[in-house]
Amino acid sequence: MTEGGDWQRDVLRELADTPAAPASTSPPMPPAPVDPRLPSPPPQPASPTRPVPRGTRDPRLPLTTPESVPTVDPRLAHALGRPQHGDSLTQRTGRSLRRLTTSAGQDVAEQTHLATELQRPVTTGRIIAVTSIRGGVGKSTVSALLGRTFNHYRHDPVLTLEADAALGTLPVRMGAESVRWSCADLAQILTPAMQLTDVTGYLVPVADGGWLLPAGQGRVGAPMDVRTYRTVTLALRRYFAVTVVDCESLPGDVARTAMDTAHARVVVAPMTAEGVNGTRQVLNWLAQLPHAALASTAVALSASSPDTTLDEKTAAAHLREAGVAVVSLPYDRHLAQGGPIHTVMLGQATRDAAVRLAAEAMHRAVRVR
Numbered sequence: 001m002t003e004g005g006d007w008q009r010d011v012l013r014e015l016a017d018t019p020a021a022p023a024s025t026s027p028p029m030p031p032a033p034v035d036p037r038l039p040s041p042p043p044q045p046a047s048p049t050r051p052v053p054r055g056t057r058d059p060r061l062p063l064t065t066p067e068s069v070p071t072v073d074p075r076l077a078h079a080l081g082r083p084q085h086g087d088s089l090t091q092r093t094g095r096s097l098r099r100l101t102t103s104a105g106q107d108v109a110e111q112t113h114l115a116t117e118l119q120r121p122v123t124t125g126r127i128i129a130v131t132s133i134r135g136g137v138g139k140s141t142v143s144a145l146l147g148r149t150f151n152h153y154r155h156d157p158v159l160t161l162e163a164d165a166a167l168g169t170l171p172v173r174m175g176a177e178s179v180r181w182s183c184a185d186l187a188q189i190l191t192p193a194m195q196l197t198d199v200t201g202y203l204v205p206v207a208d209g210g211w212l213l214p215a216g217q218g219r220v221g222a223p224m225d226v227r228t229y230r231t232v233t234l235a236l237r238r239y240f241a242v243t244v245v246d247c248e249s250l251p252g253d254v255a256r257t258a259m260d261t262a263h264a265r266v267v268v269a270p271m272t273a274e275g276v277n278g279t280r281q282v283l284n285w286l287a288q289l290p291h292a293a294l295a296s297t298a299v300a301l302s303a304s305s306p307d308t309t310l311d312e313k314t315a316a317a318h319l320r321e322a323g324v325a326v327v328s329l330p331y332d333r334h335l336a337q338g339g340p341i342h343t344v345m346l347g348q349a350t351r352d353a354a355v356r357l358a359a360e361a362m363h364r365a366v367r368v369r
Helices: 007-015 074-080 089-101 105-118 139-153 183-187 196-200 226-236 253-261 273-287 312-320 348-368
Strands: 126-132 158-163 211-213 242-247 264-270 297-302 325-329
Touching: 105 139, 105 348, 126 139, 126 253, 126 348, 139 158, 139 242, 139 264, 139 297, 139 348, 158 183, 158 226, 158 253, 183 226, 226 242, 226 253, 242 253, 264 273, 264 348, 273 297, 273 312, 297 312, 297 348, 312 325, 325 348
Parallel strands: 126 242, 126 264, 158 211, 158 242, 264 297, 297 325
Antiparallel strands: none
């Protein structure tokens, strides 16, 4: 794929089946005669069930295929319960009535603008890194929302990559029932000769479109290192228009590397006074980086409780002083429930906020670099 050519057309062409080789016009060669006095040749070993991509490694070297591991223990799967709507029945009914009595012209114009931002053409893959000052503030949830939003609006390949600790929740939030290949596994076999169809054989397909690459198999183990992260992201960005990276929390080494090298950044800030204050310190650090890191950063101000007492306008204004866009993610019952995210079950305000946040990130990823 050349950077000056039609990058999207090249990628989509690789998704199509490889055409069969043309039949030869020469007559077939007759089989060689077999001497009955010679011993029979030894049986050939059966070919592996998993095809090895072209040019990935010496086939004589053993390759241990990891086993598929469920993202949620089957004994706990029933404990998730039925997913509930982010909006109550009263809210959904009231919204339907308002649509019948108000003009939709302004909403259509805004949605058209956001869709244009989300569908911006790219010549090379864009990486959007998502992080936070600490765990448990909704970083993986925001990453999953961004991944699903890009999958919905874009027609080229989108990847959601987990670069968090081994026990991250991104695969569950993306709706993956099981995981097999991890970033560390893929880093050992990626080569420039691989095509998109080779790469996607190691990824988890997402129900709404796109692919997922987990950091591990849900077991306690060594966290991802910077070398693995660089190897995987540099190799995969040529196949995917957008890669959303769910990073570890700051100040981890991988998170710092991702924030320094990504095309756009999303910092998830909890809607608390200490959370906003700590996020402002992260923004001050980004402002000191040698390139325009702050100009390509957006903040997701996330509410994890319906009883948040912090004044949202004051918190957003404090963060905007650093020169970043701020998008508020309201409390959503569906997200608070945990488990897989079903887009149709999200509250309307949550869906709108996810689209705005994705548009802000994409605008910065294309504009700044």
